[in-house]
Amino acid sequence: xxxxxxxDGGGTSCRAALATAxxxxxxxxxxxxxxxxxxxxGARHNIVDAARLAFVDAGRDPAxxxxxxxxxxxxxxxVGGYKQQLLDxxxxxxxxxxxxxxIALNGALGDHDGAIAIIGTGSxxxxxxxxxMQTIGGWGFMVGDLGGGARIGRDLxxxxxxxxxxxxxxxxxxxxxxxxxxxxxxxxxxxxxASKPADFGTFAPMVxxxxxxxxxxxxxxxxxAVADIEEALDALKLSPDQWLCLLGGLxxxxxxxxxxxYQPMLHAPEQDALGGAVAMAAKLFGTAGVPAHV
Numbered sequence: 190x191x192x193x194x195x196x197d198g199g200g201t202s203c204r205a206a207l208a209t210a211x212x213x214x215x216x217x218x219x220x221x222x223x224x225x226x227x228x229x230x231g232a233r234h235n236i237v238d239a240a241r242l243a244f245v246d247a248g249r250d251p252a253x254x255x256x257x258x259x260x261x262x263x264x265x266x267x268v269g270g271y272k273q274q275l276l277d278x279x280x281x282x283x284x285x286x287x288x289x290x291x292i293a294l295n296g297a298l299g300d301h302d303g304a305i306a307i308i309g310t311g312s313x314x315x316x317x318x319x320x321x322m323q324t325i326g327g328w329g330f331m332v333g334d335l336g337g338g339a340r341i342g343r344d345l346x347x348x349x350x351x352x353x354x355x356x357x358x359x360x361x362x363x364x365x366x367x368x369x370x371x372x373x374x375x376x377x378x379x380x381x382x383a384s385k386p387a388d389f390g391t392f393a394p395m396v397x398x399x400x401x402x403x404x405x406x407x408x409x410x411x412x413x414a415v416a417d418i419e420e421a422l423d424a425l426k427l428s429p430d431q432w433l434c435l436l437g438g439l440x441x442x443x444x445x446x447x448x449x450x451y452q453p454m455l456h457a458p459e460q461d462a463l464g465g466a467v468a469m470a471a472k473l474f475g476t477a478g479v480p481a482h483v
Contacts, residue, residue: 192249193474194240194259194281195466198223198232199289200310200330200339200386201438205239207247207257208467210475216249217463218242222387224311225275226265226329233278236261240281258283258474260466262292264311267327285473289462290315290324293436296465297458303432304425305458306418308439310390312337316425325421330386335417338390338439344410345392346377352406360406362399366392397442415446422451434458 191210196203203223207216220238222231237254244251259281266272266288276286290305290313297305304316311334313327330339349366352359353374370376380388399407427433433454435444444455460468 191475192253192257193467193470194243194257195292195463195468195470196223196236196239196259196261196263197289197292197461197463197466198225198236198239198261198263199307199437200224200227200264201390203232203235203239204463205236205243206463206467207240207243207249208471208475210471212467212471212475214467216243216245216247218244218246222310222385224264224386225271226268227385229271229274232263232265233275236263237280255280256282258470260285260287260292260470260473262287262289262462262466264289264313264327265329267324268329283474285469287469288315288324288327289313290327292465292469293458293462294322294465295469296460296462297434297436298432299459301432301456303434303454303456304422304427305434305436306422306440307437307462308337308418308435308443309437310334310338310386312340312418312421312437314421314425316427316431318431323425325424330389334386335421336414336443337386337437338393339386340389340417341396341410341414341439342389342392343381344413345396345406346381346389348406348410350374350377358405360399360404361402362395362404362407365395365399393439394442411446415443415448418443419448419451427454429454432456436462 218239220235225232241251314325349363351357352363
């Protein structure tokens, strides 16, 4: 039986699904981050490991990986020559490498027009209106990814230092962050200097936790993230009848905080990004006789 792989890789994790040529998922695997701009070799390792685990989960021999075609939706494909560098070192028989946004769009919208906002460690926005596509963001943590978990976490650490220096008011949240670093602001600086986006993103859930408790600093950090997200959505110029699907690890937390103009547009995705990758793999390399369900 011919097999295909769908792979979804971002700044926090990489997921793989092994499917038949018609798109029926047989097994799944998950490994570490796979942003090819942040760490190309590390991403390659985690991609292959997730694929291996998907074979194991399906009860198939991972030795078949070189005989398997794959569609990969990965963070970092829109910058520099990372995409081609990855293609040169992937072990699959045939590989199509696209942005994580494209596989997410195909999975979420199905045949509908509309947009997706992927809010995970980073952020990227994409719309489809007929055959017209538009992508916004996805430029990476240092100069982009506004509204994403890494930015939220970084902003929280910044506010904690500002509170420590008596520049901004402190709060229960900034005190909790400082206690996490044993009360030493120098440890925050050392952490920041050595950290990758996913490390900053580990602090994002604290913001939502403390927003629910009425914490002023948490509200400030979250308001900044929501404003950044809505500024990108505004640029997509969606009409009220078009779908808006929120995806990524922070989607469920961000959704309730979007403004009233976007709430009626929110729709649950038909499939997640991994489902979109599997469907694309079945269509491109397989028979696509049965829709993928992931």
